[in-house]
Amino acid sequence: MHSTLVRTQNVFGFFTTVAFVVAALIAASDIVASRTPKASVVVKDVSVVMGRANYYAKKKEEFANIRFSMSADLSSLFTWNTKQVFVYVSASWPNSTSSEPSNEAVIWDTIITNPSADHLQNIGPAAMKKLKRSAKGKPIDPSRGKIELKNQKPKYQVSVPSGKIAHTNDVVLEVHYNVQPWVGVLTWTPQIEFLGWKKMKGGVSKVFSLPAVKVKKDSTKKN
Amino acid sequence: MLSALGNPRQAAAQILNFGLILSTAFMMWKGLSVIADSPSPIVVVLSGSMEPAFQRGDLLFLWNRNFFEETKVGEIVVYNVKGKDIPIVHRLVRKFGLGPKAKLLTKGDNNPTDDTELYARGQDFIEREDIIGSVVAYIPFVGYVTILLSEHPWLKTVMLGIMGLVVVLQRE
Numbered sequence: 001m002h003s004t005l006v007r008t009q010n011v012f013g014f015f016t017t018v019a020f021v022v023a024a025l026i027a028a029s030d031i032v033a034s035r036t037p038k039a040s041v042v043v044k045d046v047s048v049v050m051g052r053a054n055y056y057a058k059k060k061e062e063f064a065n066i067r068f069s070m071s072a073d074l075s076s077l078f079t080w081n082t083k084q085v086f087v088y089v090s091a092s093w094p095n096s097t098s099s100e101p102s103n104e105a106v107i108w109d110t111i112i113t114n115p116s117a118d119h120l121q122n123i124g125p126a127a128m129k130k131l132k133r134s135a136k137g138k139p140i141d142p143s144r145g146k147i148e149l150k151n152q153k154p155k156y157q158v159s160v161p162s163g164k165i166a167h168t169n170d171v172v173l174e175v176h177y178n179v180q181p182w183v184g185v186l187t188w189t190p191q192i193e194f195l196g197w198k199k200m201k202g203g204v205s206k207v208f209s210l211p212a213v214k215v216k217k218d219s220t221k222k223n
Numbered sequence: 224m225l226s227a228l229g230n231p232r233q234a235a236a237q238i239l240n241f242g243l244i245l246s247t248a249f250m251m252w253k254g255l256s257v258i259a260d261s262p263s264p265i266v267v268v269l270s271g272s273m274e275p276a277f278q279r280g281d282l283l284f285l286w287n288r289n290f291f292e293e294t295k296v297g298e299i300v301v302y303n304v305k306g307k308d309i310p311i312v313h314r315l316v317r318k319f320g321l322g323p324k325a326k327l328l329t330k331g332d333n334n335p336t337d338d339t340e341l342y343a344r345g346q347d348f349i350e351r352e353d354i355i356g357s358v359v360a361y362i363p364f365v366g367y368v369t370i371l372l373s374e375h376p377w378l379k380t381v382m383l384g385i386m387g388l389v390v391v392l393q394r395e
Contacts, residue, residue: 027360
C-alpha cells in the first residue's frame, strides 16, 4: 500500500496533473487580453526582372520585386503567454478565370520574440547581446510590436509556376500575423471579431499592377 | 512481493489490466485521428527548422479539415514528401490556384530558403493531399521523451521491462 513505488507514482501523478492544469489556465487566459492590432501598407516601387531561381536552374523566369512601406502597431499581441509574433506581408492576386484572389505569396516576414524567448533566436552573438539589452529586465515588451518600414526591399521575390508574372493585375499587399504562445492555441489574423480580439485595422494596400519585364543586361541576381 | 506470481488468477487479472491500459491509449489516439481527419493528430517536433517557434521535443496538435476555408498561406503545416516517410513541420509561404490541386510551397522559419530542395526529384510544389494537418495548438517539451526513445533504442526495452514488472508485481 505505502511502498516507495506507490508513493513515487502518486507524487509524479500529482505533478503532471498540476502542470497540465496550470498550462490549461495559462492557455485559456489568452482570451482575457484584448487584441487591437493596426497596420498600413503602401506599395512603393514595383519591378519585374528575369532571373534564375537558383544557380543550377536551367530556365530563366520572371521575378516580381515589390518594395513597400509599412507602419504597424501589433503591441497588443504581446502578453504573458506570447512566445513570438510572426509578421508577414503577402501579395495576392486573382487568376484570369476567377475574381477572388487565388494566388498568394509571402514577400517579407519577420520574427519578433517576446524578451522571455530571446535566447531561442537564431542570430549571431553580437545581435543577441543587443537584442537582450533592448529589453533588459522586461519579461514582456509590447514596444517591439511597433514596426516602421520605409521603402523596404522584399525578402522574397515572387515567381509563379508558369514563369510569367509581368502584367499581372489586381495585386494587393496584406499584412498578417501569427501569434505563437508559450502553451496553447496558435492564432492568426482573425477573420471575425471575438470578444476582445479585433480584426486588423487596415493592413491592406491599394490594388496595383505589375509592370512589363525590365530590360537590363545584368539581371540574374536573386536573393 | 512476488506472491502475485504464485497466484495465477491474480497474475491473469493484472495482465488483462495492462492490456486494458494499452488499448485505451490506442483507442484515444485513433479517436482523435478520426476527429481531426489526420493519420497523426499529435506530432513531436524533430528538427530546429521552425525555431524559435518550435524546439525539438515540442508537442503539436494537428487539424486536417477545411470547414470554413482552404488551407492558406501563413499556416504551419505538417507534410510528407513523396517517397519519403518523414513528416516535416514548415510554414506555407506560397499558394497558386484554389482547390485540392493548388500548388503549395513551404519554408521553415529558421531556414534561409524555401523547401524546393527538400521535395522529391522533379517536384517543385506540394499539394493539399501531401499535408497531414495544420498546427492548431502547442505544448512545449512534453514530447522530448519520444526523441530520447528513438535515439536510444535500448531505453524502450528498459521501459517496457519496468512497466511489465510493475504491473506484475503490484498487488491489488
